[in-house]
């Protein structure tokens with residue numbers, strides 16, 4: 307009866323990252339630079355608050371949009387950090403990680419045949435969901451704009467079917483950010499258009515030198531922007547599965563219905579932990595960010611000295627060097643690097659065809675491991691001289 311499976315689901319493949327990481331079992335001693343999650347533990351005070359929630363029997367269903375205390379904390383966090391005001395009563399929805407937010411938002415706005423513009427190379431969590439909901443992804447090649455989605459590029463891809471545009475800043479897999487001036491240009495372009503902006507800000511707390519700006523803060527944007535964020539990266543809480551959306555009421559109330567009927571609500575215990583993270587721990591990311599910056603500096607300078615063409619990341623914990631000079635396919639490059647030197651990285655092709663010719667290195671690993679990995683990569687590169 308396989309033919310009865312929903313075709314838009316069946317055609318989806320397991321993510322290229324997962325495919326590659328599943329091979330790592332055969333190389334137990336490899337240095338794993340494929341990981342898209344912080345290597346720090348969840349802060350202790352956050353863990354304690356979850357234990358308390360259990361002890362106090364805070365273990366029941368919660369409101370569909372999440373407990374009001376957490377929605378208050380999210381609203382306060384965004385106000386303090388990024389100067390945006392959202393009403394916790396009806397403009398904030400707690401979701402199943404940022405992934406759950408992406409799912410709920412796309413379910414809310416897509417109908418068959420709608421186009422969604424995505425920056426490419428692209429985070430692998432957008433396109434399959436767009437397609438599962440009958441939408442059509444429109445890839446915008448950002449390789450010639452230092453991996454930044456610009457207003458000019460967006461304009462070239464807008465049609466009368468464009469329903470939404472994904473912005474991802476800081477971006478996975480490239481670590482670049484969309485600067486304030488560039489956001490202003492995008493806002494100018496979209497101001498009078500009936501197009502939603504899906505602003506994935508999951509790495510907003512992990513920007514090194516500059517400050518985070520949300521597109522929602524620009525003139526005319528708040529009413530059409532849906533901010534997607536969560537505590538996975540800012541508080542090293544990927545397994546707790548708490549994300550959220552910030553959007554005007556007319557959108558948030560529909561997103562809440564998706565949560566209500568698909569999921570009921572998020573875990574009460576995880577919500578308690580996220581509440582602690584975004585209140586007592588609202589600056590927890592600073593220490594991790596400082597550490598990522600040191601690692602970024604190390605990996606970037608080593609790659610440059612090895613002769614890689616590489617854009618210096620301004621946030622997140624990824625770097626995306628070009629391997630075009632080796633003339634190898636990214637998948638083959640990653641396999642050989644793993645087999646010969648025991649270093650695991652992700653082929654750029656896992657992030658769409660536009661990522662071919664690159665590899666993604668995650669520097670969410672201790673500095674000593676990164677140094678070792680760079681030494682091994684340097685040895686590997688000798689054969690291409």
Ligand SMILES: Cc1ncc(COP(=O)(O)O)c(C=O)c1O
Nearest residue numbers: 342403404405429478508536538
């Ligand atoms: C750009 C981007 N958006 C969303 C997510 C999903 O985050 P979460 O773990 O909160 O679902 C990730 C995770 O790697 C990501 O890189």
